[in-house]
Amino acid sequence: MTMKITRMTSIASISFAFAASAHAQSSVTLYGTLDDGIAxxxxxxxxxxxxxxxxxxxxxxxxxxxxxxxxxxxxxxxFKLESNDNPNNGTLGNNGRMFGAKAYVGLTSPTLGAVMLGRQNDPLSMLVSNVTADSYFGTFATPGDVDNYDGSMNFDNAVEWASPNWGGVTMQLMYCLGGVAGATGSGQSYAAAARYSNEHLNLATGFMHVDNGNAVYSERGTTTADSVFNSAVNSAYESARSINIARVAGNYLFGSLTLGAAFSYSQYVPDASSTFSDTEKYANGSVFASWQVKPDFYTIVGYNYTKSSGDSSAKYSQVNVGIDYLLSKRTDVYATSGYQHASGQNGLGQAQAVVGSYAVNSGASSQIVAIVGMRHHF
Known part of the structure; x- marks a missing residue:
């Protein structure tokens, strides 16, 4: 399971005030989330x-x-330092990194926005994903998370700017330095996203480019982005020269009912050092409806369709449902499930069903994932 960036339930936190002078105030806030279940x-x-x-x-x-x-x-x-972990065995996520989720320092101003340096999430994850069904459950994500719908990729060496809120419009820009001697572009990543929000409407769009390493100057896969090749859906394209992802999403609130839709188009581009020759493409469309039954209880249903072309010819149809009940402002219990059917070829052979971002290869043309769990914020 990949790591979520944000959720709709508010996070309560504990703040500790440090020493302050007459001209400056300083504070440090500790926070976290524990989420576990049975699947x-x-x-x-x-x-x-x-x-x-x-x-x-x-x-x-x-x-x-x-x-x-x-x-x-x-x-x-x-500044922010954030670590991912597995509560079932106590191990660190992000390949054992202490602060593998986020680690950055920066400056912020209410008129100029914020500039941050360090390991960060990309603008699409921050502004576009929150408009989609990913704000609820990972089972609703694109099969294998091939378009980084669920934030499989965090980014090293990032310089990121986040704008102030200009009448409902916010923007983010990111550039990640590859750091390879003799090849400025090798391993670099860049992205931009924008979102408009008002009381009822949310619209967002963005584009991201990831260089997967110049094989002449470094090993393929030497890049500023974490790996998105986590399942059979796209593992045949791990030798891609670069990845391009464009996304657009929107939702509208009708009282207690929220309706939303999203579309993404992803390209895995080869070069002479790749093991495939035709650019692999993934087109994904999704819709969802969420009903806030009561302030402490909501339900959601969604449909997700993905079609690959270029080097492969796979199709993935996915249906999802979920419910969430708040026991308090900080604690909730939930249940979610997804069914997916896959057909065609995925570049390695017969396409396998892989529900959402859970990256569990089915070894078959269909898969069902059902989860019950509990979550607590602190």
Whole structure:
């Protein structure tokens, strides 16, 4: 399961005030999320059934700290350190990195926005994903997360700017330095996204480019982005020279009912060092409806369709449902399930069903994932 960036339930936090002078205020806030559950998977690794513990069914398990120091005028220094972890065995996520989710320092101003340096999430994950059904459950994500719908990729060496809110419009820009001697563009990533929000309407769009490493100057896969090649859906294209992702999404609130739709188009581009020759393309469309039955209870249903072309010819149809009940402002219990059917060829052979971003290869043309869990914010 990949790590979520944000969720609709508010996060309560505990703040500790540090020493302050007459001209500046400083603070550090500790926060985190624990999310764990039990999953049943029909068709997993060629076996007909599997029961397993499933951390992160709604939110990535994380803990971290964020800080702020007021400087001259309205400018403030900010930082964030965040770690992902697995509550079932205590191990760190992000390949064992202590602060593999986020680690950045920057400056912020109410008129100029924020500039941040370090390991970060990309603008599409921050502005576009929150408009989609990914704000609810990972089962609703694109098969294998081939378009980074669910934030499989975090980014190293990032310089990111986040705008103020201009009448409902916010923007983010990111550039990640590849750092390879003799090849400035090798391993670099860049992205831009924008969102408009008012009381009822949310619209968002963005584009991202990831260079997967110049094979002449470094090994293929030497890049600023985490791997998105986590399942049989796209693992045949791990040698791609670069990845391009464009996304657009929107939702509208009708009282207690929210309707939304999203579309993404992804390209996995080869070169002479790749093991495939035709650009692999993924077109994904999704719709969802969420009903806030009561302030502490909501339900959601969705449909997700993905079609690949270029080097492969796979199709993935996915239906999802979910419910969430708040026991308090910080604790909730949930249940979610997804069914997917796959057909065609995925570049390695017969396409396998892989529900959402859970990256469990089915070894079959269909898969069911059902999860019950509990989440607590602190």
């Amino acid at each position: 049943y998977i029909h068709n997993s690794g060629g076996q007909s059934s599997q029961w397993k513990m499933n951390p992160g069914g709604m939110s990535g398990n994380s803990w971290g700290m964020t800080g702020r120091e007021d400087l001259a005028g309205s400018v403030a220094a900010i």
